[in-house]
Amino acid sequence: MRVTRVTVLALLLAAAALAQAPNDPFPTPIQATEGVIRVRFVEFASIPDVGGEAARMMLLVDEPGTRRLFVNDMRGPLYTVSYDGRTVTPYLDINAAAWGVSVQSSGRERGFQSFAVHPQFNQRGAPGFGKLYTWSDTTNTAPPPDFMPGGGNNTHDTVLLEWTAKNPAAAAYNGGPPRELLRLEQPFANHNAGHMSFNPLASPGSADFGLLYFSVADGGSGGDPLNLAQNLGSPFGKILRIDPVGSTSANRKYGVPAGNPFVGTPGALGEIYAYGVRNPQRFGWDPRNGSLFIADIGQNIVEELSVARAGANLGWNTWEGSFGFISREAVDLTKRRADPGVTYPVAEYGQLDRLLQENSAVTGVHVYRRDTIPQLANLVLFGDFPSGEIFYVHADTLPAGGQDGIRRILLNDGGTSKTFLQVIQEKNVKQGKKPTARADLRFGGGSDGRVFLLNKHDGTIRLLVPDANASR
Numbered sequence: 001m002r003v004t005r006v007t008v009l010a011l012l013l014a015a016a017a018l019a020q021a022p023n024d025p026f027p028t029p030i031q032a033t034e035g036v037i038r039v040r041f042v043e044f045a046s047i048p049d050v051g052g053e054a055a056r057m058m059l060l061v062d063e064p065g066t067r068r069l070f071v072n073d074m075r076g077p078l079y080t081v082s083y084d085g086r087t088v089t090p091y092l093d094i095n096a097a098a099w100g101v102s103v104q105s106s107g108r109e110r111g112f113q114s115f116a117v118h119p120q121f122n123q124r125g126a127p128g129f130g131k132l133y134t135w136s137d138t139t140n141t142a143p144p145p146d147f148m149p150g151g152g153n154n155t156h157d158t159v160l161l162e163w164t165a166k167n168p169a170a171a172a173y174n175g176g177p178p179r180e181l182l183r184l185e186q187p188f189a190n191h192n193a194g195h196m197s198f199n200p201l202a203s204p205g206s207a208d209f210g211l212l213y214f215s216v217a218d219g220g221s222g223g224d225p226l227n228l229a230q231n232l233g234s235p236f237g238k239i240l241r242i243d244p245v246g247s248t249s250a251n252r253k254y255g256v257p258a259g260n261p262f263v264g265t266p267g268a269l270g271e272i273y274a275y276g277v278r279n280p281q282r283f284g285w286d287p288r289n290g291s292l293f294i295a296d297i298g299q300n301i302v303e304e305l306s307v308a309r310a311g312a313n314l315g316w317n318t319w320e321g322s323f324g325f326i327s328r329e330a331v332d333l334t335k336r337r338a339d340p341g342v343t344y345p346v347a348e349y350g351q352l353d354r355l356l357q358e359n360s361a362v363t364g365v366h367v368y369r370r371d372t373i374p375q376l377a378n379l380v381l382f383g384d385f386p387s388g389e390i391f392y393v394h395a396d397t398l399p400a401g402g403q404d405g406i407r408r409i410l411l412n413d414g415g416t417s418k419t420f421l422q423v424i425q426e427k428n429v430k431q432g433k434k435p436t437a438r439a440d441l442r443f444g445g446g447s448d449g450r451v452f453l454l455n456k457h458d459g460t461i462r463l464l465v466p467d468a469n470a471s472r
Contacts, residue, residue: 022300023330025323026350026403030391035407037375037392038417040467044452045085047459050075054433056105057454059114059195060444060461065122066169069446070132071454071461074111076103078134080171081461083447092163092173094134099177104137104156112136113158113193116212118244119202122168127245128210130165130175135196135214137186145185146251147235149219151226152187159183160196160214162244181244181254184235188220191279201285207259212244213273215280215294222328223299224317229276232268237316239280239294239308241273261311276314276342282442283308284365286380286395293365295382300328301352303362304345305382307398312343321348322401337401347393349384349403356387363441367395370449373466381409381443381451388421388439388455412467420453427458 047055056074060081063070069081076095081088094112095103105111114135120128141157161178186192194215202208218224218237229237246255249271262268279297286293291307296314298304302321306314317325322344324332337344351360364382371377379392390409399405410417418426425435436457444452444461453462 022328022352023333024350024352025302025321025331025333026348026353028404029354030349030403030406030408032355032408036417037407037409038412038467039373039376039409039464040412041423041453041462041464043460044463045081045088045461047071047073047079047088047461049459050077054457054459056111056440056456057459057461058112058442060442060446060452060454061115061117061197062446063117063121064447067447069444070115070117071444072112072115074103074113074456075105076101076112078112078115078173085461085463089171091171094136094161094163094178100140101136101159101161101178102138102140104139107189109190110137110156110192114196114214116196116198116214119198119204119210121165130168131244132163132165133181133196133212133244134161134163134178135159135193136161137192141185143180143183145183147182148185149187149226149228149234149236152219152221154185154187155189156186156192157183158186158193158216179253181242182249182251184216186219187226191217191220193217194280195282197283199285201287201290207257210243210245211241211257213239213241213283215239215277215283217279218277218316223325224278227317229278229316230313230318232262232265232272232275235269235271237275237277238269238272239274239277239283240269240271242271259310273310274308274312274314274343276312276316276318278316278320279361281361281385282364282382284367284443284445286367287369288367288395291367293367293380293382295362295364297361298351299325301331302348302350303360303384304348305362305364305380305393306343306345308343313341315339315342315344318342319344321345345401346398347380347382347391347403347406348401349391349406353403355389355408356384357438358386360384360386364443366443366445366451368449368451369395372449373451373464376409376451376464383420383441383443385441386438388419388424388441390420390441390453420455423462424455424458424460427460431458433458
């Protein structure tokens, strides 16, 4: 065959295209039908639109002292929902002009990210009485930050605030302006704050009671260009743990627990609980054994679910999931789980899986240890938030990485199996809206182990319920 300039050019273009295509460490797809669990659901409550757009719900938590659920909208509102779902009440808008917070909620990733209600919220005289905490991106960058990334564009700040209600049982927040605990300067617009929670398993008097866990992404851009996730002197790319009512931190606004793994380590932040994460949007505890599961969004190839203990290194940006990280386009398929000092995922999946859509991202986590919905008993629930796929693995026989052990949960809608995205799209049609292309799935936990499904496109909170005819 005669080789011409055109042939050479075509070969070069083909090679370039191949080099840019992400490699796939999991060519065997997630099973679409094998092991599928079907769960019935009901519409539980509706959260109001803001400016004609559906509430961008991020988190739902139970506050047993006042027998209410709290749920937030990324744009600033925080609502309470009665246990029967019939009453939805505006509780606090952290974006109200009076507070000066100035929530930065433009784009998909920025906004009022998370909140936590102190376990002593309803205990008069206790240090945590009336206190709740918000973790939010802000356009107000005038106050000096406590932590700087050492590079980037200084796009906005992320701020941890403490609010103190005078009467926690009041229908609406009746306290004063928030107290700022810490502030981060964000180097890029993406990968900002993450999840925040008190350990729900910690009892009064235990070492972990009243300690606040919250996640910080790696600062953004792509590939962790500032190399922050492995830097123990930086809070970025970490799970942090603090005592919000203490005062031993460098700024004297919160406490650094003496039991944190890097307290006293030269050059390391005492606030760090675990490190080496990229964008840990959600985490949750196993109520039976206390294991802390972290759902960490991958670069362009691997999404991961890991169990992190104090001091754990989850590997980013040396590793993406179980594989050596190379770039946005590739992981090293020959380098797998090779560092004994790294905590690798218990489950992971490839972004190219046929069940998903472009820009997939892991979310979760809810460990179900009840028997109210028998087919969910002893399962770890998580999912992919753009596609709305809901997955599970077995909590007592966790996989050793990869996606072989991952199976689907579909929603039983009047006898028809549907994905969560399909359910939302049908609701959009009933609302007279254009069906969304994304689910933006989030889980919420309620009293008696109830499991809720949240999204950002139809304002509806859904509750998973028992179904005598469900199969497993």
